[in-house]
Amino acid sequence: MKEEIISLIAQTLxxxxxxxxxxxxxxxxxxxxSLDIVDLVAAFEKKYKIEILDKDIxxxxxxxxxxxxxEEKHV
Amino acid sequence: MYKLYIAKNISSHDLLNKVLLELNIKDEIIYNAYKKPYLKNNKIYFNISHCDNYTVLVIAKKEVGIDIERITMRKNVLDRVCTKNERKLIKTAEDFTKMWVKKESYVKYLGVGCVYGLKNVDTLKHNFIIKKFKNYYIAIYGV
Structure with a gap:
């Protein structure tokens, strides 16, 4: 999971x-x-099919x- | 009424100090719970944004928000931040950037940080000042 997330961050940014x-x-x-951060959040949501609440960002x-x-959200 | 300052290669802090000095204002900076800065003893409002090497500062007599962003398109974020009606109107990077700076300036006007989801800001229902500067857009809300 760690390597996958690091790769996704690198790829998105x-x-x-x-x-x-x-x-x-x-x-x-x-x-x-902020635009980069929202871009990352959208990438995580798409990849892991989770919803990241605005208040959590x-x-x-x-x-x-x-x-x-x-890890906590993704089942 | 507002005054907009655009500066290159200067920190937000230094630009604010320079402008306050120019306006002959000596005051203390205080912050709200979401870290929006205010002047402690003057009823003058300001807001700052930066992108790349540029810093923009707006000074106004009422609550104000500002944002600057380089013209860009981030298709991945469209569904996350746009209302359905906004989504229909975004065709180009210019459309996207204008929409983004409007939303950010509104949230910065409110001074509530990112807790207030950008999708909750319907840019079609508010009036913004939009300026194009080189390959950037600047939005100001509240004045």
């Missing part, structure tokens, strides 16, 4: 996988802006947070 690990912070490390700060969130 068109950046190298080498720049991403579990501790990568979307805003402070990858300098993502701000909690998804690191790749680790995303993995945990998706």
């Amino acid at each position: 068109e950046i190298s996988k080498e720049r991403i690990n579990e501790n990568t912070n979307l805003i402070s490390d990858l300098k993502l802006e 701000k909690e998804l700060q690191t790749v680790k947070d995303i993995i945990k969130y998706i």
Whole structure:
């Protein structure tokens, strides 16, 4: 799951996988802006067939947070 | 009434300080629960946005929101952020970017952060100021 999510992030943002690990912070490390974050959220929802609530988005700060969130939601 | 500042290679913080100095305003910045900044002792409102190397700042006498975005198309996000009627009107990257900055400026006007889903902002029901600057669009809401 971890590698898959990292690949999806890299592919969606068109950046190298080498720049991403579990501790990568979307805003402070990858300098993502709100449009990038919504783009990522849409990609996760499509790939894992889950719904990510708007109120939950701000909690998804690191790749680790995303993995945990998706693992909990994705059955 | 509003005043828009567009600057390159300057942080939000530095641009705000520069503009406040220009307007001869000495004040403290305070934040609401969602981190929207305000001046503590002046009834002057402002909002800031940045994209790439550009920072935009709007100053107004009432609550205001601003957003800037480079002209882009993100088809993946359309269903997540658009109402059905908005979706029908988005054909080009320009359409998409204008819609996006309008939604963001509205949410920033409200000062509630991303908790307020962008799909809840129907851009067809509100009036925005839209400006094209180089290959960017800027939206201002509230003035």
